[in-house]
Amino acid sequence: MPANHQSIRIDDLRNPVLTDAVRRTIDDAERNPVDLTEDAVLSYARQLTGLADFGPDTFRAGLRSQLAGTTGTPLDRAEMFRSVVRNLVIRLRFYDLLGRHPEILDRKIEKPIIIVGPSRSGTTYLQGTIAADSRLRSLRLREAAEPFLPDGAAPAADNGVMWSVSDDGQNKSSIVLPGVRTDLLPHLASILQLGPDDVAQENMLMDSNFPIDDEDQAPHYAYMATMLKALQWQRGPDRWVLKAPMHCQYIPLLLANFPDATFVMPHRDPVAMVQSLATMFAYAARLRSSEVDVESIFAAATDRIEGMIRARMRDRSLIADDHVVDVLFHEFTTDQLSAVREIYAAAGLTPTDELSENIAAFNAEHRRYRRQRIVHDLRADFGVEPGELRERFDFYYQRHPVRIEVR
Numbered sequence: 561m562p563a564n565h566q567s568i569r570i571d572d573l574r575n576p577v578l579t580d581a582v583r584r585t586i587d588d589a590e591r592n593p594v595d596l597t598e599d600a601v602l603s604y605a606r607q608l609t610g611l612a613d614f615g616p617d618t619f620r621a622g623l624r625s626q627l628a629g630t631t632g633t634p635l636d637r638a639e640m641f642r643s644v645v646r647n648l649v650i651r652l653r654f655y656d657l658l659g660r661h662p663e664i665l666d667r668k669i670e671k672p673i674i675i676v677g678p679s680r681s682g683t684t685y686l687q688g689t690i691a692a693d694s695r696l697r698s699l700r701l702r703e704a705a706e707p708f709l710p711d712g713a714a715p716a717a718d719n720g721v722m723w724s725v726s727d728d729g730q731n732k733s734s735i736v737l738p739g740v741r742t743d744l745l746p747h748l749a750s751i752l753q754l755g756p757d758d759v760a761q762e763n764m765l766m767d768s769n770f771p772i773d774d775e776d777q778a779p780h781y782a783y784m785a786t787m788l789k790a791l792q793w794q795r796g797p798d799r800w801v802l803k804a805p806m807h808c809q810y811i812p813l814l815l816a817n818f819p820d821a822t823f824v825m826p827h828r829d830p831v832a833m834v835q836s837l838a839t840m841f842a843y844a845a846r847l848r849s850s851e852v853d854v855e856s857i858f859a860a861a862t863d864r865i866e867g868m869i870r871a872r873m874r875d876r877s878l879i880a881d882d883h884v885v886d887v888l889f890h891e892f893t894t895d896q897l898s899a900v901r902e903i904y905a906a907a908g909l910t911p912t913d914e915l916s917e918n919i920a921a922f923n924a925e926h927r928r929y930r931r932q933r934i935v936h937d938l939r940a941d942f943g944v945e946p947g948e949l950r951e952r953f954d955f956y957y958q959r960h961p962v963r964i965e966v967r
Contacts, residue, residue: 568750569935570839574854576846582744586847589634594641596627601641605648614648615655618779622770623648632848639741639847646705647768653708654768657790667789672818673907675803676811677826678868680836682889684752686826687759687803688926689896690903692918697792698801702756704764707791744847750932751840761804762788781813808868811875822907823879825872828889830865830953831946832965835936837861842941858942862949869956882906890963896923938966 578586594600598620606612623644630640658664673690677683691698742749753759765787771780792798807814814821838854838861845852876884885906892899896919904911912918938944946966950957 566932567935568747568932569937570747570843571940573839573842573941574852576850576852578846578850579744582847585744586633586635589638592638593634594638596630596637596641598624598627601627601644601648605645605652608645608649609652609656611652611656613655613659614651615658619651619768619770622772622775625772626770636848643767647770650707650765650768653710654787654790657708658786661793664790664793665786667793669785669788669792669800669818670798670820671907672800672802672821673824673903674807674814674818674821675801675824675826676807676814676872677803677805677824677828678808678830678833678865678872679805680833680840680865681805681826681828682892683803683805683826684759685926686824686887686892686899687801688753689919689922690824690900691759691801692922693909693912693915694918695797695909695912696799696801697797699760699762699765699788699791700757701754701760703791704760704762705756707765707787708794741847745844747843747932747934748840750934751836751843753926759801759803762802763804763806777810778813778816781810781817785817805868809871811872811878815878821883822903823884824887824903825876825884826887826889826892827960827962829962829965830869830956831938831949834858834862834865834949835938835966836934837865838942839934839936854942858944862952866952869953873956873959886960888960888962890965936966 601623602614626644627640630637673696675683675687675690677686687698690696742754748754762784766780766784768787769780769783771777788800788802792800811823814823838858841861842852842854842857845857883906885903887899887903897916900915900919901911903909938946938949950964956962
């Protein structure tokens, strides 16, 4: 690790020590409870935008389910209110745009590059590296948070989104999004790339259609594809680099919406992925409880990673061999250029003379931004032996020569 980088050890996952900022935020939520009803959130979204058309009413079942599922603390309810309202605002503006510009529906999304990897497998780093090519289009976090602003309008201060950029030249930014509170959970910025101009997962767009986990996701993927058309209509370039961990479980839907896509599949030590994901979930849980059930969180993270891996392995054969590229995480971190060249070859892209410079510039920014590194301890934090967890993923190690990261 470079000398100017700092190691961070989060050693209070089970019994978190709350900062004064967290306590003040919790107290404020208790003093100012929100009206978390369907009528209240719909009304507030209309008030913020001056719009009334939410499009097809098919979203309402998911909205009701999301609201009904929030029975937690006042802070949970406040965060849910902000999240739901933000997505309703996006939906109102989206259908307003489609109503004024129906030609958007005729746009084509051609030959996207889609990164399909489990959570914490290096998908963001990989996407950011590829997206350094100015010929390619990627969704940025600022855009995902507010994709369809009125002409000439600035972001609204009360729609649940705020970035504050520091003046010290060190911190890239902090973000206040529902569920992503680096103002209260600063170490999230060392786990995730959360600057306004960093790459974002396009399933954030799908959230404004209020999907339900156990239902058919086909309408939501079609909705997301239409939103990408609208963003592409707003500004180019038109060739997308996409990624979201949930794609591992929905490869058939990706093929249905993007039949000429090139798929990139990153591979990393599953124990490292579980360790990172469980730490992130446990760290964020301090906003909901003074005592965190780390065992349950770890079990859920393990199930999630295994489910993504198995689904991706199951459906990989649906993709033509010449349209998929495997990338080993440990090889990519030491030689991005070779991996990008291989991806370009599969995608039919010619490397530019500036390719090496673009990657070097992105890496320099990436290193500056990730100047802090979380130090994990699987045994101390979760009471789990790495070797025992590794046995559960033997099916994956047998197929992909990933480097063991956790011992």
